[in-house]
Amino acid sequence: MPCKGKTAGKALPLWPAMYLQQISVINFKNYAEAGLSFSQGVNALTGNNGAGKTNLLDAIHYLSLCKSYFNPIDSQQIKQGCDFFMISGVFDKGEQHDTVACGVKRNQKKQFKRNKKDYQRLADHIGLYPLVMISPYDISIIIEGSEERRKFIDNVISQTDNRYLDELIIYNKILANRNALLKKIAETGRYDAGLLEVLDEQLVASGNRIFEKRRAFMDEFTAIFAELYKYLTDEAEQVDLVYESQLLQTSFAELLIKTTEKDRVLERTTAGIHRDDLAFMVHGMPMKKFGSQGQQKSFLIALKLAQYTFLHRHTGFKPLLLLDDIFDKLDEHRITKLMQMVSNHDFGQVFITDTSTARVCQVFEKINVDVKLFEVEGGLVNA
Numbered sequence: 001m002p003c004k005g006k007t008a009g010k011a012l013p014l015w016p017a018m019y020l021q022q023i024s025v026i027n028f029k030n031y032a033e034a035g036l037s038f039s040q041g042v043n044a045l046t047g048n049n050g051a052g053k054t055n056l057l058d059a060i061h062y063l064s065l066c067k068s069y070f071n072p073i074d075s076q077q078i079k080q081g082c083d084f085f086m087i088s089g090v091f092d093k094g095e096q097h098d099t100v101a102c103g104v105k106r107n108q109k110k111q112f113k114r115n116k117k118d119y120q121r122l123a124d125h126i127g128l129y130p131l132v133m134i135s136p137y138d139i140s141i142i143i144e145g146s147e148e149r150r151k152f153i154d155n156v157i158s159q160t161d162n163r164y165l166d167e168l169i170i171y172n173k174i175l176a177n178r179n180a181l182l183k184k185i186a187e188t189g190r191y192d193a194g195l196l197e198v199l200d201e202q203l204v205a206s207g208n209r210i211f212e213k214r215r216a217f218m219d220e221f222t223a224i225f226a227e228l229y230k231y232l233t234d235e236a237e238q239v240d241l242v243y244e245s246q247l248l249q250t251s252f253a254e255l256l257i258k259t260t261e262k263d264r265v266l267e268r269t270t271a272g273i274h275r276d277d278l279a280f281m282v283h284g285m286p287m288k289k290f291g292s293q294g295q296q297k298s299f300l301i302a303l304k305l306a307q308y309t310f311l312h313r314h315t316g317f318k319p320l321l322l323l324d325d326i327f328d329k330l331d332e333h334r335i336t337k338l339m340q341m342v343s344n345h346d347f348g349q350v351f352i353t354d355t356s357t358a359r360v361c362q363v364f365e366k367i368n369v370d371v372k373l374f375e376v377e378g379g380l381v382n383a
């Protein structure tokens with residue numbers, strides 16, 4: 001259904017090279033069964049709180065990234081009282097039409113297929129259909145600990161480099177072995193310098209490979225972010241995004257030598273890329289403490305749109321852009337700028353959720369862009 005009263009909305013100037021044509025879900029969260037055919041431009045899901053709008057975005061997230069955006073436990077996405085869920089969708093990549101299907105049965109391994117073929121490794125799917133989600137839950141990137149920020153960096157890089165996830169797994173295994181050895185040394189009082197040296201060498205080799213990828217990523221990403229923030233906010237505030245890593249000042253090998261004694265006392269490894277962080281500043285002060293809710297939200301949106309630009313550059317495809325509850329906490333000016341931006345030719349297929357159909361129509365009528373509307377109520381969709 002298009003926005004009511006709209007007859008001559010402007011079509012998007014360029015169709016994206018990749019888009020999701022349709023999706024079907026069975027027993028997924030609050031949906032027994034639903035099927036939706038999407039527009040290549042802007043799609044809006046509207047309805048009351050708890051209707052199931054975000055659940056549909058999450059189903060799209062599954063098809064791109066093999067997992068939920070919100071909850072890592074697959075079985076918890078199965079509709080209450082059912083034994084399995086299924087999500088399938090068709091991606092259009094110009095000449096190519098790919099059917100992607102994900103099935104989860106209680107107590108069984110997740111099944112994931114592309115064009116009816118099972119994957120050997122799910123990591124091979126990541127990045128084929130790039131996606132960026134912007135959700136109110138992203139506030140955790142600002143307010144929670146450094147792990148959330150590392151997850152953000154790792155998520156972006158892994159969508160453009162499928163070896164990166166493997167490298168992280170290797171690093172974490174060596175780190176766990178080193179920590180176990182430090183514990184054993186403390187318990188037994190026997191210092192195995194030879195084994196520690198071997199683990200240090202392995203940790204340094206793997207850590208350096210990750211560090212180089214993160215540093216190269218952050219160099220490019222920080223510049224994209226600064227431009228987007230400036231545009232989105234008309235330079236209303238001065239913000240900074242800084243990559244913090246102990247390896248920027250001292251080599252990893254040297255760091256491990258310096259911290260050995262401390263690590264033996266604490267029985268864990270205190271230096272390495274597992275301590276990396278991002279600093280977010282507004283007017284030179286930490287965004288977490290001094291940013292208003294609207295400034296924090298604008299910062300997160302710029303961060304995610306920078307992710308979008310980065311993925312577009314590196315995958316060659318315009319990612320799907322999922323905007324969950326995007327209008328909350330933004331002033332009208334920032335909403336208009338943001339929607340103008342995502343509706344122009346730099347962006348491809350967009351999905352928006354909001355509680356108000358009237359507000360969605362009003363925003364897009366103002367900038368003269370067509371919207372395909374889906375009204376959601378209690379796990380049912382009216383298109």
Ligand SMILES: Nc1ncnc2c1ncn2[C@@H]1O[C@H](COP(=O)(O)OP(=O)(O)OP(=O)(O)O)[C@@H](O)[C@H]1O
Nearest residue numbers: 029030049050051052053054055076077078079080
């Ligand atoms: N496994 C599940 N089985 C059944 N229902 C579920 C399951 N997981 C989530 N739900 C239901 O899905 C609903 C939430 O859906 P969703 O988050 O998509 O709402 P929404 O329309 O985005 O709402 P809001 O506007 O508040 O963000 C809740 O009613 C919740 O109980």
